[in-house]
Amino acid sequence: MPHLFEPFTLRGVTLRNRIGVSPMCEYSAEDGFPNDWHLVHLGSRAVGGAGLVITEATAVEARGRISPQDTGIWSDAHAEAWARIARFIAAHGAVPGIQLAHAGRKASTARPWDGGAGVADEDGGWEPIAPSALAFADDYRLPHALSRGDIADIQEAFVAAARRSLEAGFRWIELHAAHGYLAHQFLSPPANRREDEYGGSFDNRIRFLLETVRAVRAAWPEELPLTVRLSCTDWAEGGWTLPESVELSRRLKAEGVDLIDCSSGGAVPRAEIPVGAGYQVPFAEAVRREAGVATAAVGMIAEPMQADEIIRNGRADLVFLARELLRQPYWPLHAARVVHQKDRAPVPVQYARAFGG
Numbered sequence: 043m044p045h046l047f048e049p050f051t052l053r054g055v056t057l058r059n060r061i062g063v064s065p066m067c068e069y070s071a072e073d074g075f076p077n078d079w080h081l082v083h084l085g086s087r088a089v090g091g092a093g094l095v096i097t098e099a100t101a102v103e104a105r106g107r108i109s110p111q112d113t114g115i116w117s118d119a120h121a122e123a124w125a126r127i128a129r130f131i132a133a134h135g136a137v138p139g140i141q142l143a144h145a146g147r148k149a150s151t152a153r154p155w156d157g158g159a160g161v162a163d164e165d166g167g168w169e170p171i172a173p174s175a176l177a178f179a180d181d182y183r184l185p186h187a188l189s190r191g192d193i194a195d196i197q198e199a200f201v202a203a204a205r206r207s208l209e210a211g212f213r214w215i216e217l218h219a220a221h222g223y224l225a226h227q228f229l230s231p232p233a234n235r236r237e238d239e240y241g242g243s244f245d246n247r248i249r250f251l252l253e254t255v256r257a258v259r260a261a262w263p264e265e266l267p268l269t270v271r272l273s274c275t276d277w278a279e280g281g282w283t284l285p286e287s288v289e290l291s292r293r294l295k296a297e298g299v300d301l302i303d304c305s306s307g308g309a310v311p312r313a314e315i316p317v318g319a320g321y322q323v324p325f326a327e328a329v330r331r332e333a334g335v336a337t338a339a340v341g342m343i344a345e346p347m348q349a350d351e352i353i354r355n356g357r358a359d360l361v362f363l364a365r366e367l368l369r370q371p372y373w374p375l376h377a378a379r380v381v382h383q384k385d386r387a388p389v390p391v392q393y394a395r396a397f398g399g
């Protein structure tokens with residue numbers, strides 16, 4: 043069985059180890075442009091030894107931002123700003139990945155440190171769009187329901203964003219279909235009340251994501267991985283379920299998706315989630331085993347031995363870390379020693395003196 047520091051290959055891309063930097067919103071962009079903060083934030087985690095560094099949720103159109111301070115890639119100028127960051131990540135041995143996203147009805151909200159509620163037009167907000175005209179919660183804005191034409195336009199925006207991601211130097215795409223954002227809103231019955239071919243039955247609710255994947259796959263090079271983040275359960279009565287995630291993963295695999303990043307929650311407010319060490323790992327395990335597709339495990343993974351165990355026991359192909367990498371950008375360099383793989387620690391030459399080199 044492979045371990046945490048074994049390389050991992052998907053299509054023509056090889057990661058130096060099984061550690062990925064999970065997408066993390068920084069709420070620090072202006073007009074969607076990543077800046078020096080994003081360069082240092084993502085760059086230091088590449089220097090820190092991760093095999094894969096994925097950007098925060100990056101909007102495919104301005105309306106798709108969670109907050110006015112989110113990053114985007116809806117113009118060539120945005121792609122140019124990303125290129126410097128992707129280049130730095132790659133120069134330090136990590137594969138640069140981008141999470142392409144649309145927030146749907148969870149768009150136009152304030153940054154968490156400003157309370158997170160809906161932002162009005164006069165304060166720089168906008169009217170969100172969604173499968174159905176249902177607000178996520180009382181303090182969120184009411185979205186307007188997408189027409190068929192709007193749906194096609196958004197899918198085209200995903201394709202254009204994928205093309206720009208390639209131009210910018212990214213080598214890995216994660217489509218965000220989790221955490222209650224647009225694609226997940228189509229999947230989840232509490233958010234999707236449509237009566238056309240995009241709502242109702244399972245086949246109808248997965249249609250938006252499958253069509254988007256098909257279009258992006260056709261525009262994204264054959265030799266590069268296309269991956270999807272799912273919320274494997276809504277943790278809610280009447281919501282999206284794990285068996286649905288397994289079946290969707292099979293269909294996504296058939297469309298050329300290479301890996302499912304297995305998260306959960308976010309479609310409905312106030313869900314009761316049993317958060318604890320590795321609580322989402324069983325989802326990565328089930329999808330990997332039952333859909334026969336590679337998976338990433340994410341959520342409350344912080345200890346090197348815990349991460350190594352997940353890989354060694356074939357519970358997931360990759361582990362994605364978020365908060366622990368905020369605390370310790372160089373976590374992979376330390377983790378290599380803890381799991382007895384000191385010789386595989388991806389230590390930058392500049393730092394060799396600190397790591398016994």
Ligand code: 531
Pocket residue numbers: 067099220221222306307308
């Ligand atoms: C936290 C979150 C996790 C799981 C369900 C809902 C929310 N994150 C999600 C982030 C944005 C900030 C909060 C994204 O997925 C973009």
